[in-house]
Amino acid sequence: MRRIGLLGGMSWHSSIEYYTKINSAVTERLGGHHSAQILLDSTDFADIRDMQVAEDWAGMDASLAATAQRLVHGGAEAVAIATNLMHKCAPAVEAAVDAPLIHIVDAIATMAKRQGHSTLAVLGTKWTMLDGFYTDRLEAQGIRTLVPDEETCLEVDQIIFDELTQGVFTDASRARYVEIMKDLKARGADAVALSCTEIGLLVPPESAPLPAIDSVDAHVAAIVEWMLAESKSSTSKIANQRLLADR
Template identity: 85%
Template sequence: MRRIGLLGGMSWHSSIEYYTKINTAVAQRLGGHHSAQILLDSTDFADIRDLQVAEDWAGAGASLAATGQRLQAGGAEAVAIATNLMHKCAPALEAAVDVPVIHIVDSIAAVARERGYSTLAVLGTRLTMLDGFYTERLEAQGFRTHVPDEQTCNEVDQIIFDELTQGIFTDASRARHVEIMDGLKARGADAVALSCTEIGLLVPPETAPLPAIDSVDAHVATIVEWMMAAV
């Protein structure tokens, strides 16, 4: 089994999901007392959030690069950023390490392709939806994408950072996300990518009003396949 290095803590609520789901999948595949070989470097998210708010993406990239190098030095044979937004800094991480970086957008694309979806709604932080680093990568792989209007993007972003990344999940925010998904479905999306690692905790895919791809589940599936390739 290969050893994965996770860049975690962004937020720790979703890092728990990564750790649990990777180990569960490995145990199901191998049985007995088997568990996953994981190196987890969990950051203080307040530091990363300060860089995001300041739009210091060079600094954020340097932070991820340093984390990736620590993981590689510790024996990680590949690394994965356990969050969506910080994939904006994936190029800095890729340049800093000599091991593969398992990209979350590629994982979502693989699931969408397998299920036959062609038009994906993307629901996540403001920059995940509007900056282009995320939707353009999906479009380069043959998918059409829809995102909410800018005001709604700001609203979702506020819910994510004021509530979800702090472990707060309310019925009001759940209902609002479902309403937004309904609107994206009406615009022609045949599936929605839950492109914030905490949205799946708020609106589990089975409760969404259209087919949903949880970014954590998609990413974990790719990570586990890579880990098990050496078994």
């Protein structure tokens, strides 16, 4: 099994989901007492949040690059940023380490295509929805994207940082997010990407008014596929060796 390095803590509420779901998937695939080989570097989100508010992207690039380097030096064979927004720093992370980055947007695009979706509504922080680093990457993979108007984007963003990243999940915010999803569906979205790792905790995919791709679930699927790729190869090799021995 390959060892993954998670850049976590942004927020810790969703990092718990990553840790739980990766381990659950590995146990389901391999059985018995198997669990995932994970290195987790969990930051103090207050430091990152201060830089977000100041839009100090150079500072965030440096912080996440240093985290990725610690993980790789500790034995991680690939890294994954356990948050959607901070993939804005993905190029800096990729440049800082000699290890692959498992990108959350690629994971969402893969799942959308597998499920037959061509137009994704994207809900996340204001930067995720409006800055292009996220939607442009989806568009480049043949997935059309829709986002709310700017005023609604700011409302979605405020709920994320005033509530969700602090572990607050209210019925009022849930109802508002569902209403926004309905509007995006009316505009032509055939699915919605829950492109903030805490949104799935507020509006589980089964509660959404249109098919929903939880970014955590998509990312975890890609991470586990990478982690077990060598395991599959080794299992096949062992099976072949046994077959030859039987002959």
